[in-house]
Amino acid sequence: MTIMNLIINDKPAASVVGQTIGKAARLNHSHVGYICGGHGICQACYVTVQEGADCLDALTDVEKAFLSPRQIAAGGRMACQATIAKEGNVKVLSRPEEIRRLLFSHPTALFAYGAQLGQDTARQIGPGIANLAGRIQRREMGGKEALGDLMESASGAVRLAAESVSHLLPFRDQIMGVIGTLPVKLPFLPEKAPPAQVLEKVNINVQPSSKV
Numbered sequence: 001m002t003i004m005n006l007i008i009n010d011k012p013a014a015s016v017v018g019q020t021i022g023k024a025a026r027l028n029h030s031h032v033g034y035i036c037g038g039h040g041i042c043q044a045c046y047v048t049v050q051e052g053a054d055c056l057d058a059l060t061d062v063e064k065a066f067l068s069p070r071q072i073a074a075g076g077r078m079a080c081q082a083t084i085a086k087e088g089n090v091k092v093l094s095r096p097e098e099i100r101r102l103l104f105s106h107p108t109a110l111f112a113y114g115a116q117l118g119q120d121t122a123r124q125i126g127p128g129i130a131n132l133a134g135r136i137q138r139r140e141m142g143g144k145e146a147l148g149d150l151m152e153s154a155s156g157a158v159r160l161a162a163e164s165v166s167h168l169l170p171f172r173d174q175i176m177g178v179i180g181t182l183p184v185k186l187p188f189l190p191e192k193a194p195p196a197q198v199l200e201k202v203n204i205n206v207q208p209s210s211k212v
């Protein structure tokens, strides 16, 4: 196993050759998005490569479909797709961190940033959808595993958001109680069903199930 020198948002992140930047980011709890579970759909994992682009594999077909020529020219990669190909120094900046820095240093520039992002996204809608359709047709995605990854990453995002702003959420317990009654098991919820008092509070009549 070859150890790499990867820096994400100015912080060192343990990584190895053969790993994607997205995987390394997740393992190091770096601030890189991961909404679609690394299936190349959401672009939340967009990063700008500041150094060491030559240490990464070539752009994948997914990146060529989803990233605009402007983004590619600016060093943009999708972290879940960009694999570390050889040893060296790689330095990347994630989109949330880029936005955070702009917000504190040059807030008015966020308008231009948002407009540019909108243009890039609009330009790539056609190629992106075509790429996605092709992958679904080839059965490269859409299976149980992809759905599981999606649920896991979405629930992680929900949990993070709930923890971050829990004091701002009205009826938090009630909301969590209602979510707990859904037929789908969400990984961020406790194993047990919500207590009866919670259901009473939100006025839910629980009918006994005919089948177990």
Ligand code: FES
Pocket: 022, 033, 034, 035, 036, 037, 038, 039, 040, 041, 042, 043, 044, 045, 046, 078, 079, 080, 081
């Ligand atoms: S995590 Fe969704 S595109 Fe990379």
